[in-house]
Amino acid sequence: MTIQELHQLFLNSSGICTDTRKITKNCLFFSLSGDNFNGNTFADQALTNGAKYAIVDQEEYKTNSNTILVKNSLETLQKLANYHRRHLGLKIISLTGSNGKTTTKELINTVLAKKYNTIATVGNLNNHIGVPLTLLSMNKDTEIGIVEMGANHQKEIAFLCKIAEPDYGYITNFGKAHLEGFGGVDGIIKGKSELYDYLIENNKTIFYNTDDEIQKNKLKHYQKTICFTSTESECENHIKLIEVNPFVNYSFNNTKVESKLIGSYNFTNLCAATTIGKHFSIENIDIKTAIENYIPNNNRSQIIENGSNKIILDAYNANPSSMEVALDNLNKLSDKTKIAILGDMFELGKDAEIEHQNIADLCSKFNLNKVFLIGNHFNNISTSDSKIIKFQTLESFEENFIPFKNSTILIKGSRGMALERILKLLK
Structure with missing residues (x-):
């Protein structure tokens, strides 16, 4: 089947789906595979759930006329998207x-x-x-x-x-x-x-x-x-x-x-x-x-008023650059009590140790009342600053948590740290 023919089927469908749990009636299901799963195995289920056609890239899964065999499902999806972009x-x-x-x-x-x-x-x-x-x-x-x-x-x-x-x-x-x-x-x-x-x-x-x-x-x-x-x-x-x-x-x-x-x-x-x-x-x-009228959400630069505390929730992701500017912003606020709760930054490779140390050193220089560093990388930094407290895991932080009052609290870390979980402690 050519991309042009597939595009015509797409125009007459209800859209694209890659997850059998989110099938819409008359959609095109693309059987995308990952390191730990074979998307082709879900093709029949997608058709049963209401998909009009299922695109597969292994011949044994072409089970009926509503199953379309292609060389590579992901590449076909990408080519279809480019064709559609040009079509529009x-x-x-x-x-x-x-x-x-x-x-x-x-x-x-x-x-x-x-x-x-x-x-x-x-x-x-x-x-x-x-x-x-x-x-x-x-x-x-x-x-x-x-x-x-x-x-x-x-x-x-x-x-x-x-x-x-x-x-x-x-x-x-x-x-x-x-x-x-x-x-x-x-x-x-x-x-x-x-x-x-x-x-x-x-x-x-x-x-x-x-x-x-x-x-x-x-x-x-x-x-x-x-x-x-x-x-x-x-x-x-x-x-x-x-x-x-x-x-x-x-x-x-x-x-x-x-x-x-x-x-x-x-x-x-x-x-x-x-x-x-x-x-x-x-x-x-x-x-x-x-x-x-734009209000940020999804754990990005959100301001949450929580009792006597003001929480700056910026826990969607973090890297050295974004961590530095978030801390700089906290430092410049006129609020009386300022607390930073920071989680590990991922995908830094050989620079991980020095970049986490740099963040800790920056915290020491800033006018912050308390700094909590959470994660394996932060746990390995060295500091003599008494306001900086290290925890290897979020669980150990939770076990030793003492409630804050009348504070402005920055929460920031990489996505894998999921520091938004801390919110339940601050309620």
């Missing part, structure tokens, strides 16, 4: 970066939805499976697609660009995330820059922050750029930071915006969404309204 011919904005890409994606979508019919990546489904599924969730009514791209190795962003074929792109930053997979900071810059490389090669438009010297130098000879800045007047989008206390307030074009995002690190994310909104002719008042 809509504008695609792609973004990547070490920190803040999901929040920025949601802000961009919130702003553009004021005028356009948009579809954006759900959650962080931003990999070689998530990007195709995002593209295949778009339809003839979709005017702009916002596609988040994640990676932890070289060539992954370049591969995702071949599937999504973006018309516009933005990189949030180059931070210390996935150091192990990328092979260090230079590898991160090279890997994330694959988005800009694709856009430049195909003469597409790039949004960028001129306050970021890496981006500024990389794009200085490319003409199809739209920049923003908080410092340089020659850039077409000058956006001014008013204050962070603890929420980010800023202004553009004589319009003041009072966001519900905390930390100066979110200012750049807000600048990007504002700039992209302006480019797509969103009215200033609509940008303001969209931003001010």
Whole structure:
């Protein structure tokens, strides 16, 4: 079966499904396999549950006329997504970066939805499976697609660009995330820059922050750029930071915006969404309204009032760069009692020991009342600072937990630490 023929079946279906627990009637089931499971074994179950067709890549599982045999189910899904993207011919904005890409994606979508019919990546489904599924969730009514791209190795962003074929792109930053997979900071810059490389090669438009010297130098000879800045007047989008206390307030074009995002690190994310909104002719008042109504969730920069305590829940993920700015933000708050509960940062490879030590040393320098470090990596750091207390596991932290009062508490760690579990202790 050709991709064109499969695409026609897709257009007449209720959509794509890869999980038999989430089958919708008349969907196309793709039997994707992983290290510990064979998706082909679920094909019959998918058809029984209501799927119209099941796509398999092992001949013994082609059991009837509603089972379609292909060479590779995942590659077929990716080719179908690219064909569908071309079929729709809509504008695609792609973004990547070490920190803040999901929040920025949601802000961009919130702003553009004021005028356009948009579809954006759900959650962080931003990999070689998530990007195709995002593209295949778009339809003839979709005017702009916002596609988040994640990676932890070289060539992954370049591969995702071949599937999504973006018309516009933005990189949030180059931070210390996935150091192990990328092979260090230079590898991160090279890997994330694959988005800009694709856009430049195909003469597409790039949004960028001129306050970021890496981006500024990389794009200085490319003409199809739209920049923003908080410092340089020659850039077409000058956006001014008013204050962070603890929420980010800023202004553009004589319009003041009072966001519900905390930390100066979110200012750049807000600048990007504002700039992209302006480019797509969103009215200033609509940008303001969209931003001010956006409330972060999913354990990202959430403010939770809990009795006498104020909790900054930023436990979705962590790396050295994002940990540093979160701690810096906590340090700058005027609150009387400030506590940090930090979990291990993963995927740092040979840099794990020094990066965890750096975070502990930073905590010692900052004006914090107590710091709790949780996890194997943090447990191995050395410190003589009495305000820093180490726990090898979350369970040992819970066993020794003493309730806080009248405190501002930052909770941050890598996804695998799942530090949001601490919330139940603070109730």
